[in-house]
Amino acid sequence: MSYAFPKKITAGLTFRHSINLTAYPASIWSITIFLRGATAIDITAAKDGNLHIFNVPADTTKNYKAGHYGYSLRATDQNGNVEEIEAGAIEIISDLASLSDPIDSRTxxxxxxxxxxxxxxxxxxxxxxxxxxxxxxxxxxxxxxxxxxxxxxxxxxxxxxxxxxxxxxxxxxxxxxxx
Structure with missing residues (x-):
């Protein structure tokens, strides 16, 4: 079951994504995304009713290293039980505003x-x-x-x-x- 986690994050931009998981309500479960690639990044979602909200400010994402990452979206309940909801691949794209050297952006x-x-x-x-x-x-x-x-x-x-x-x-x- 896919929860349509984004396939790309752009460094230097605010990252916002919300997930409504009926099987993992925010009142009982906390959700964390673990990214592993050029560096390790862990993002924990805030709770808003039954929604899990990922909101990472641009000041934080500007330090993300560009590259391909594997991810694991995990839910943890109040008793410490951990379940993997989804796993896959995601790409962190460089912030063009932060690049000063010439780049070849062709595919x-x-x-x-x-x-x-x-x-x-x-x-x-x-x-x-x-x-x-x-x-x-x-x-x-x-x-x-x-x-x-x-x-x-x-x-x-x-x-x-x-x-x-x-x-x-x-x-x-x-x-x-x-x-």
Whole structure:
């Protein structure tokens, strides 16, 4: 059972999240999220009626180290019984306002697409796919394979951009009228 704990937290921003757990009412249970990754972070929820409220100020989250973390959402009752409600993965994203050094914020697909296009461009002037020099051989990836990979990454980048712009990630919608 998933309680839709966020998959990302941005360092330097206030983190707010509330959970209504009918099986773990706030009057009896306290809820803590344990994050383990680049550092250890423990966040205990405050109680508001039967809601469990996570509220971490920006002054605290600004010290969170970016990276991928595992998490365990746990409930503890008044008798010391502990139950894991949910476990999974979460990402802490760097606060862009705190970064002063240049960064490459492109996705993996964008970086790979640029690298493939650079290789294809460089290969446009080379005609050998394979050659031997002093008992050493060099095999180049066939141009057809590079183009196939480039097209695959172009599609992935287009899906990422569509998703970022709130568009349909599967492309155009084709409406059909029956009858």
């Amino acid at each position: 993996h697909a964008q970086k790979t697409l640029a690298a493939l296009e650079a290789v294809i461009e460089g290969r446009a002037t080379l005609d050998q796919e394979h050659y031997r020099l002093n008992n050493r051989e060099l095999w180049r990836t066939p141009l057809t394979d590079l183009i196939k990979l480039r097209n695959q990454y172009r599609n992935e980048v287009a899906r990422e951009q569509a998703k970022a712009n709130g568009q349909n990630i599967f492309g155009k919608v084709i409406r059909v009228r029956l009858g």
